[in-house]
Amino acid sequence: MMMPGKLQGSAAGNRTSYSWLTAALIRAAVVILCVMTAVFFLIRIVPGDPAKMILGEYSTPEAIAAMHHTLGLDLPLWEQFIRFVKLLFTSGDTGNSIVSGTSTRVLIAERAPVTMLLIGMACVIAIVIALLLATVAATNKDKLADHLIRIFPAITLGMPIFWVGILFIMLLSVRLRWFPVGGVGEGWSGMLYSLTLPAVTVAFSQIPTLVRSLRAQMLEVLESDFVVTLRAARIPGRVILFKHVLRNSALPTLMLLGVNISYLIGGTLVVEQVFGIKGIGSLLFTSISNRDFPVIQGIALYCAVSVVIISLLVEILAKWLDPRTKGTR
């Protein structure tokens, strides 16, 4: 849906020293504050009473009033907001789970490692496959391989990620029995093995965008003056490709992944559901079916804040690594 756009570089070009960094930090902080406010208002702007949702349509008014009190919904809005922000800043929490009574932060911390591992694996797989396909496409420009690789995005655009997962299970788990059908294995190797197929599924949704921009990037480098010079100096094509072209294309790929981190996280939540992985995604869906509002809020908040922080880090890293911006740094 939301197309990967460029990071909003706030006219940092002509400013000197680290002022762009200050500006980026301030912007990220403001967005995080907005995210907190949005999470707070999320259950208040959408129609429906949270208490009614927790207790069911046919609950007594007394029970609803009691639930309002437990959730603090009987207080004036500004007081609720202060309580919410206070709890967030003192303990990084959005309240205790209505079902288990455990704090949301603890619940999320329990589930986060699997999800993070899955996202990390998906990133690695996506980069490796995208680099491979983009290299093939860029070095065979306008030949059959290039055309085939360029059709790929149009086909995958309409592929629901969960459906891709189901197809992989059908083919690779049920038919060929290469991978387990679902769940997470024991120990490190078992875990990596059982997370491979889900990671490939998540990566699959990212590869088309990555290939498209990488291919364009590589073509630009391949046609640039310095590569022409290297060719003229009789440097072998293989060396040029691996040493110069790939290196120059790596940074944009990384940045694009940073921009897309939001889609990666969202896709992972859905894919976890397909493969029965007990991560943040399954916590989200159990909380949804239990109507466990504090936990849902916590997941939304933690995901959004990580997206903001990762985008910020990628922006800083890109500025740091890009030799062209050295003067302005």
Add this chain to the structure above:
Amino acid sequence: MKTTTIYPELQTDGPKTTLLRRILNTPSLLAGSIMFAVLILLAVFIPYLSPYDPTEQNLSAFLQPPSAEHWLGTDQLGRDLFTRLIYAARTDLTIMVLAEIIPFCTGIFLGMVAGYYGKWVDNVITLITDTFIAFPFYLIVIIVAFASGAGQRGIYITFILVGWIVFARVVRGLSASFREQEWIASARTLGLSGPRIILRHLLPNVLPQAVVVLMTDMVGLLVAIVTLGYLGIGIAPPTPDWGTMIADGQSFISTAWWLSAVPGFAVVYTGIALSLVGDGLADLWRKK
């Protein structure tokens, strides 16, 4: 049309080339339109084409493989898969189009306002979009759809809330770049008011690009509708929907794999059709 399109790249060429000819000369647009039209025609005329009812169960004929009677076989409740597939196209495509109307309009409007006026207006709108973008798309869609109650109403509310951002971002960028160009500056020197410039001059020039984005965005929206259906917080059974069909078929992937596979291909087919139309329109408007 009274509106003057001053932006040179978008000017149509001489009266010799008709619109139809230009469409016929853009193969991707033609192919995409035909693919989409076929689907629409099937969806409209399915009650006359199929002898089966999409929701009526026939437990004596469950999980049948594809045959002459049932082109794509039957599902676990003995319902004809092909019939359900096309009825699901009715549901999903109608929601897809309806749910896109309001976000398309608000997105374009906010984007133009942000891009044209700049300064604090732009800062506020950009801050709102940045905040929304921080939430993983599926996370916010799942939470809002759930909170506003599963079903079609939830889907509409969700996309009114989050769907406008793509358009706002694209249109904002375009408007900001147009603002720097002479024709807008001269319109301002002539004393035209802001709203007038936005509606009469900016809008016709940002619309083509916005429509191209709309095509890809509709694919994304369709996938989101289907995903919500799959997760059980979208269209409620027994109304046929590609997402719930995939979910229902998932229990039978070792015996009747096509139950889950086929509805997915329908989504992919629609996606290819719409992105071809989008590519074609982009070509059409780029070509002089």
